[in-house]
Amino acid sequence: MVIRAEQLGKKYRKEWIFRRVDLTLTAGTSYTFVGPNGSGKSTLLQLLAGNLPATEGKLIYSRQDKVIDPDDWFRQVSIAAPYLELVEELSLDELLTFHQTFKPFKAGLTPELVAERLMLTHARHKEIKYFSSGMKQRVKLGLAFFSESPVVILDEPTSNLDRQGAAWYKEQVLQLTGPANHSPQLLLIGSNQPDEYDFCPNILDVMQWK
Numbered sequence: 001m002v003i004r005a006e007q008l009g010k011k012y013r014k015e016w017i018f019r020r021v022d023l024t025l026t027a028g029t030s031y032t033f034v035g036p037n038g039s040g041k042s043t044l045l046q047l048l049a050g051n052l053p054a055t056e057g058k059l060i061y062s063r064q065d066k067v068i069d070p071d072d073w074f075r076q077v078s079i080a081a082p083y084l085e086l087v088e089e090l091s092l093d094e095l096l097t098f099h100q101t102f103k104p105f106k107a108g109l110t111p112e113l114v115a116e117r118l119m120l121t122h123a124r125h126k127e128i129k130y131f132s133s134g135m136k137q138r139v140k141l142g143l144a145f146f147s148e149s150p151v152v153i154l155d156e157p158t159s160n161l162d163r164q165g166a167a168w169y170k171e172q173v174l175q176l177t178g179p180a181n182h183s184p185q186l187l188l189i190g191s192n193q194p195d196e197y198d199f200c201p202n203i204l205d206v207m208q209w210k
């Protein structure tokens with residue numbers, strides 16, 4: 001899986017957030033976008049996910065040299081971000097079962113096993129609206145970690161997580177691009193906190209595209 005950006009730019013009203021972004025992002029490794037608050041990390045990740053239109057330039061998804069139709073990009077991407085909400089009226093069990101109908105979990109994973117991996121077995125029958133912010137964040141990350149999708153995007157991954165949650169995040173995230181993952185994924189992170197990406201070999205400062 002490869003995502004290529006060619007001269008990508010995004011403008012809100014009269015302000016260019018970034019311009020002339022040229023990137024080749026390849027599965028099997030991770031890339032972290034860093035930069036100060038408001039510099040455009042989330043906006044760039046949203047564009048790369050296909051969730052926001054570019055103002056200029058081109059984005060190409062390809063797999064084994066075959067270009068993927070933009071209508072199918074959403075099938076390729078799992079994204080966890082503070083601005084993306086969970087369906088609060090569902091219990092965790094219902095949410096995991098519902099999620100699985102449009103984005104299957106990795107081989108061998110059932111909603112029950114996913115709840116276990118989230119360390120939330122005790123909360124399977126609780127509605128998401130009654131979860132703490134840290135529990136919700138763990139669910140968001142888990143949906144991204146455990147779904148079968150070639151691209152995983154994590155924006156501010158450890159927000160609201162306690163130390164145990166942050167350790168869990170690190171353990172899971174390392175598996176995505178590690179040798180134990182037989183279909184290596186492309187991992188994109190947006191972060192301001194070095195301990196969220198200290199394992200990541202490719203650090204990209206969005207300020208270079210101002």
Ligand SMILES: Nc1ncnc2c1ncn2[C@@H]1O[C@H](COP(=O)(O)OP(=O)(O)OP(=O)(O)O)[C@@H](O)[C@H]1O
Pocket residue numbers: 012013017035036037038039040041042043044190192
């Ligand atoms: N829908 C929008 N309309 C207008 N401006 C926007 C919109 N969304 C974001 N912006 C602006 O785009 C710029 C980049 O915002 P973005 O959220 O991408 O930054 P960020 O680097 O992720 O910041 P943070 O570290 O605070 O999360 C900011 O100046 C923000 O005000």
